[in-house]
Amino acid sequence: MKEDLKKKAEELEQTLGMQLSLAKQESEDWIKVGAAVLIGGAVAFLAVRMMAGKKNKKTEKVLQVLEKEGLLDEEITKKLTKKSDTGFFGRLSAALLPIAINYGKEQLMNRLNQEQKQSAQHEE
Secondary structure, eight states, X not given: OHHHHHHHHHHHHHHHHHHHHHHHHHHHHHHHHHHHHHHHHHHHHHHHHHXXXXXXXXXXXXXXXXXHHTOOOHHHHHHXXXXXXXXXXXXXXXXXXXXXXXXXXXXXXXXXXXXXXXXXXXXX
């Protein structure tokens, strides 16, 4: 009777150990995916910020001076604040950003698959 209980206890400990190791592996994968998503979001945010550029302080000063002198109307405001057409780098970044994101996603998935295969081989 005691031997049966000891065997069951050992089996339960082994089962618990395997479940804990599996949970650790899965959480590591989720942490890696989360980190990749976070880094991708940060890169995308920075790219958008860099592409948007800074406000032109000279234009703002000109608008203030014209307003003080009473020469500011809607037409002048539109002409001064109108965003210029996108240049070469704007078009290039619009084409390359999805390609770069897709490439990064593929690399991440390949690494995760390799790690899962290696962990499966080590368990066998």
